[in-house]
Amino acid sequence: EFKMWKKEGYIDKLIVDNREYFFSRFLDNLFFLNKELEKRRLRKNERAENARKMLNERILNIRKGKKGVYRITAGITITLQEKDSYRVWLPVPTENMQIKNIKILKTDPVSYTISLKSKQRTVHFEAEQKTFGVEFQYDISEVLYDIDPNKVEGVESLDEYLSEKMPHISFTPYLRNLTNRIVGEEKNPYLKAKDIYHWITDNVGYTYVPEYSLFDNISEYVARNLRGDCGMHALLFITMCRIAGVPAKWQSGWYVTPNYASPHDWAQVYIKPYGWIPVDASFGNVRKNNELKRDFYFGALDAFRMISNEDFQVQFDPPKRYMRSDPIDNQRGEVENKKENIYYDKFKCEISVKRFNRIA
Structure with a gap:
């Protein structure tokens, strides 16, 4: 069978x-890719199942106009293998259309700087110790855009979000041809983006992947192999939208539930006169058998988020001296000492959720 x-x-x-080497999470991917095997799974992930039920309930309520605001307290701690003089960058929330009232509650060490210039928001430490951490609080609103395709206007001049960004947003012949087949003669930017979203959620499966630094061109990899994680879904969507002439950009941080949090990525498209609207292709994919829930993630977003990154593949503030462990995103933190980058296998990362309360 193997x-x-x-x-x-x-x-x-x-x-x-x-010699054959197998991806460490191949068993999880086996369940993602072969749905028949799910029936043979002996142990369910009850924590994830409970969070999914709660999220699906919120989707239905948001669709009915019953949007809420939540106050979340969360944090991240990293522990190095040995004490040394380190420079550390940990993700923290950034204010945007969903997130307001951000507070840094405590840090270890006490002294830190917070990025003001980078689109990947961090707290930065420079200290000689083994453990670094930050705890923060923020308010986040559920959002739902009611878009009338007949009221959509022409594309705004947003060249930055219509351009290639090498190597992972590359307008290759394969991706151009695929995008043209999907959007056809459609002229409406909203409907073009929705056609792309439907194609991705119908055809690209969710799987865990090795580190992004191992891929030459993520968007083309996903389009050819029809699999990838949340960030790969987002990069393919962004690339194809830009090819189709629809401004699109990156957004990421954590998927946050009352009991746990984990890294997550998604996208946004600019639809005039509505502005930037959220699109989560990977969440849409896992709900593709329920059209109501799938379409929710094209133009709406739940509050199960901590948003820290408004772009990918950008420099920190202050910048790193050495190559990053993740050159694309920042959700688990980055570390370096005086000599080199400290890779993920050299430190333990713990993301925690302390409070998750509805306040409105």
Whole structure:
């Protein structure tokens, strides 16, 4: 059976010096890609199932106009293997259409700076110790855009969000041809973006992937292999929208539930006169069998978020001296000492949720 799964492409592997190496999370991906195996799973992830039920309830309420505002207290702590003099960048919320009233509650060490210039918001530490952390509070609103396609206007001049951003937003011949087939003769920017969203959520499956630094061109990889994680779904959507002449950009941070949080990425498209609207293709994909829930994630967003990054592949403030562990995003923090970057396998990262309360 294992050989059959390999042959059918369910198991990710690399061949190095004639030896097979399997991706550490291949078992999770096997369940993602082969739905029949889900029936044989002996142990369910009850924590994730409960969060999914809660989220689905909120989707239905938001669709009915019953939007809420939540106050969340969360944080991130990293622990290095040994004490040294480190420079550390940890993600914190950034104010935007959803997030307001941000407060830094406590940090370790006490002295820190907070980024003012970068589109990836961080607290920055420089200290000689093993453990670094930040705890913060923010208010986040559920959003829902009621868009009338007949009222959509022509594309705004937003060149930055219509351009390539190498290497992962690249207008390759393959992606141009695919995008043109999907949007056809459609002229309305909103409907073009929605056609792309539907194609991705219909055809691209969700899987865990190795670190992004190992990929040459993420958007083309996803389009050809029809699989990838949330950030890969987002990058493909952004790339195809830009090819189609629809401004699109990155947004990311954490997926936050009352009990836990984990890294998550999604996108936004600019629809005049409505402005930037959220699009979460990976959340749409896992709900593709329910049209109401799938369409929710094109133009609406829940409050199960901590948003820290408004762009990808950008420099920190202050900048790092050495290459980053994740050159695309920042959700688990970045560390370096006086000699080199400290990669993820050299420190432990813990993301925690302390409070998750509805306030309006």
